[in-house]
Amino acid sequence: MIERLARECGSSAMVMTMHYCGTAVIEKHGSEAVRRAVASGKHLSTLAFSESGSRSHFWAPLGTARADGAHVVLDASKSWITSAHHADAYVWSSRPTAGSGVSSLWLVERSTAGLSVSGGFDGIGLRGNDSAPVKAVGARIPAANRLGGDGEGFGIMMGTVLPTFSVLISAGSVGMMEAAVERTIEHAGGMKYAHLSGSALHELPTIRAYIARMRIQTDMARALWNDAITALESGRADAMLRVLEVKAATAESAREVLDTAMRVCAGQAFRKDVGVERRFRDTRAALIMAPTSDQLYDFIGKAVCGLPLF
Numbered sequence: 001m002i003e004r005l006a007r008e009c010g011s012s013a014m015v016m017t018m019h020y021c022g023t024a025v026i027e028k029h030g031s032e033a034v035r036r037a038v039a040s041g042k043h044l045s046t047l048a049f050s051e052s053g054s055r056s057h058f059w060a061p062l063g064t065a066r067a068d069g070a071h072v073v074l075d076a077s078k079s080w081i082t083s084a085h086h087a088d089a090y091v092w093s094s095r096p097t098a099g100s101g102v103s104s105l106w107l108v109e110r111s112t113a114g115l116s117v118s119g120g121f122d123g124i125g126l127r128g129n130d131s132a133p134v135k136a137v138g139a140r141i142p143a144a145n146r147l148g149g150d151g152e153g154f155g156i157m158m159g160t161v162l163p164t165f166s167v168l169i170s171a172g173s174v175g176m177m178e179a180a181v182e183r184t185i186e187h188a189g190g191m192k193y194a195h196l197s198g199s200a201l202h203e204l205p206t207i208r209a210y211i212a213r214m215r216i217q218t219d220m221a222r223a224l225w226n227d228a229i230t231a232l233e234s235g236r237a238d239a240m241l242r243v244l245e246v247k248a249a250t251a252e253s254a255r256e257v258l259d260t261a262m263r264v265c266a267g268q269a270f271r272k273d274v275g276v277e278r279r280f281r282d283t284r285a286a287l288i289m290a291p292t293s294d295q296l297y298d299f300i301g302k303a304v305c306g307l308p309l310f
């Protein structure tokens with residue numbers, strides 16, 4: 001579904017990706033009422049992990065959670081939350097209320113007093129993804145809104161969120177690559193040189209070779225994506241390695257495929273109606289959304305060298 005959505009609209013694919021990530025946590029650790037609301041399409045979710053202090057090191061929140069009777073008081077500076085103005089609730093990370101765990105997770109309703117969303121999204125690509133910083137200053141939520149045990153956030157991030165996020169954001173990258181290949185083929189077949197007896201752009205071997213490379217790269221990315229899904233579904237021993245690999249592979253492939261599409265469609269690619277420049281911009285986020293490609297290269301390197309990831 002997200003792959004098909006991304007062919008048309010990168011922002012919708014991003015919103016759905018973050019919704020499903022939040023939903024995966026809610027499904028395992030949330031209340032029945034919220035799970036029912038999600039199932040009936042009445043609850044939009046998202047992740048509120050990244051913070052201005054630890055940024056892409058999302059596994060290390062600095063925001064705090066202070067126990068106060070039947071409530072918990074949250075203070076944090078979240079740097080980016082997709083669907084910030086529209087989500088019904090955020091799946092929110094903080095330091096644990098007690099103990100030596102790295103983090104705890106909470107379901108935090110957007111309407112909670114003490115939360116403030118600043119500004120709107122005004123960045124490169126993904127115009128409709130509604131990512132914005134969110135601050136919590138003394139935000140009181142019911143202690144019962146904890147998702148999983150106190151201090152168990154890290155395990156949920158790695159065991160539930162990361163596989164979901166990795167496979168879904170990869171779906172978006174594959175979808176955008178497919179759209180780029182399609183648009184480029186269409187463009188190369190339709191653009192003619194009048195002074196060369198109306199020969200089409202795709203009659204140039206250079207252009208055909210670039211399109212071939214785009215097709216190969218897209219198919220390679222799709223094959224790894226399918227294999228990652230198979231590995232997860234069948235509980236294969238290499239499933240976690242595939243989870244780490246597939247996000248980096250599809251994000252970097254999408255960057256290259258869209259760059260080639262810009263080259264092949266050339267001056268025309270700068271025009272919005274050709275449909276390449278938007279995907280070129282939209283593919284960028286997957287590279288730096290945490291875990292970023294560079295972090296993944298480090299994790300994968302450690303994993304294959306037999307070193308601990310953290």
Ligand SMILES: Cc1cc2nc3c(=O)[nH]c(=O)nc-3n(C[C@H](O)[C@H](O)[C@H](O)COP(=O)(O)OP(=O)(O)OC[C@H]3O[C@@H](n4cnc5c(N)ncnc54)[C@H](O)[C@@H]3O)c2cc1C
Nearest residue numbers: 047048049050055056080081082131285289290292294295
């Ligand atoms: C459109 C968009 C939507 C987003 N939506 C959400 C959301 O819904 N929820 C959420 O929680 N977050 C979200 N994020 C935040 C995102 O996941 C990242 O946390 C954030 O973009 C990282 O950027 P930074 O500049 O803060 O990274 P920094 O941490 O400052 O990293 C800067 C650079 O250093 C590199 N780097 C850092 N650590 C290492 C390492 N250990 N090894 C190698 N290289 C390293 C990074 O790869 C990067 O290139 C969103 C971001 C964007 C752009």
